[in-house]
Amino acid sequence: MPSNRYLSIWENGAFFEERPQWKGEGTAEAVIIGAGITGILTAHMLKKKGIDCILLESGRTASGQTRHTTAKITSLHGLMYDQLIKDFGKEKASLYASANEEAISQYASLIKDNGISCHFEKLPAYVYSTDDLLSIEREVEAAKECGILASFTDKTSLPFPVKGAVRFPEQAQFHPLEFLSVLAKSLTIYENSRVIGIEKDTVITKEGKVKAKHIILTSHYPFLITPGYYFARMHQERSYCLALKTPYSLDGTYKEDKKDGYSFRRFEDMLILGGGGHRTGENKTGGQYDSLRTYAKQYFPEAEEKYSWSAQDCQTLDGVPYIGQFSDQTPNWYIATGFHKWGMTTSMVAANLLSDMITGKENPYEQVFTPQRFKLTASITSLLDETKHSAVGLVLKKLKPVPQDLSAINPGSGRVIELEGEKVGIYKTKENQIFAVDPKCTHLGCQLEWNEEEETWDCPCHGSRFNYDGTLLDEPAGEPITRREFHEESPEAETIL
């Protein structure tokens, strides 16, 4: 049987004790939905401010994207500040910068004050370019304008020359699960407790209900369709990572200037190489790990591959996370999402901001991150792009001709075929075993795409993912896709209930 869940470098290094499932009815001052880094940090801050809360987690604690991060703690989020100033003005861009810089200092104090041993290390962060000097120079100036001690350099510890790099001093990296396993110990968490709905002040799971004054969604991509309409203003992007055992040393963390570019950091005797970014649902032919491996061979020929894994994160329309009140109609619901693959600092920003909002303390960063903002200038191109992708997923696939012949599918591959007028997602294992599913996403019904690389069915609309056998892997969908019985000799698929 193929396996498609790759272990990240962090997964052997931390232990989370098992927690019970939420059953029956109860009350709490605050309920947090999702125990990833955002949920855990928010619960920690709320507890410090005297708010009693419980976390409801659909799987195990920290079993979401946080488990697969590269855990660079930095306010250098790609090339961002020049664009932020253009879209939001210098004042808001500076607030974005200081919110994230403060988050780095907070990690340092939290780790020190609680004696947490989690490989936390201060070091500079770089964004480099191999071909675009101008953008790097512009970013250095923009970051300085926003109050960061940024500098330009063309000397890096990377194994190839660069045109230039932005350097931020006093950034950091750590082992995220070692950190969270300590913080989680003192929190009230219920595992295997997927939230399926919220009604006013009541959170509903399959097994029970919790009534709460404050409800906080930290479930990564929100599973609710209305209110808030987050599905119309967010999608997900995946990236791939290799951990390579090599003595090659780096003086900081590195990220290429391009959206799908490379990323580098060290952890103990390994170098973590990331790259291959793409919109979830757009990896039909695979090859992302292979191209990372080819790249690794070129620059680190002696390195030995120890781990390989992938993950995805939510992308907002204007590049700034949504942190604040969930919607105008729900004053007691809060959200933190859309971290653009920079959720280490922005989850800390969220924990501060949401706990301040709940305890009635003013927070200067509310105006930057509020999900109720809508900057047409910054958002319109992305909004049109979102609409286009959803339209393709929902409508055009219905019109596209699909092959009807099972022999068109090679062993080890999958695709959607048409059987007796109905579309069926077929995966043929290397041993010719067939897994058939209904290739329709259980979130909003988009047609799923086969992901050859990870043997999964991925949704191009908002990024839900399902295993080859239909099991749900990633939200926003909350239900598996329907598995079908399949008989090759008489090719008709019937639903397994």
Ligand SMILES: Cc1cc2nc3c(=O)[nH]c(=O)nc-3n(C[C@H](O)[C@H](O)[C@H](O)COP(=O)(O)OP(=O)(O)OC[C@H]3O[C@@H](n4cnc5c(N)ncnc54)[C@H](O)[C@@H]3O)c2cc1C
């Ligand atoms: C390849 C990659 C590398 C990255 N590297 C970095 C980096 O170097 N630095 C950085 O700052 N950021 C990085 N990021 C981004 C960062 O990892 C994420 O932004 C962050 O981990 C998101 O945390 P979260 O708590 O919001 O989500 P998650 O960790 O996914 O937590 C959400 C939790 O909610 C649970 N859940 C979902 N639905 C429900 C429900 N209905 N009911 C109950 N529970 C539910 C899930 O099971 C999950 O445990 C990277 C991202 C990727 C993809």
Ligand code: FES
């Ligand atoms: S994730 Fe929204 S339709 Fe699939």
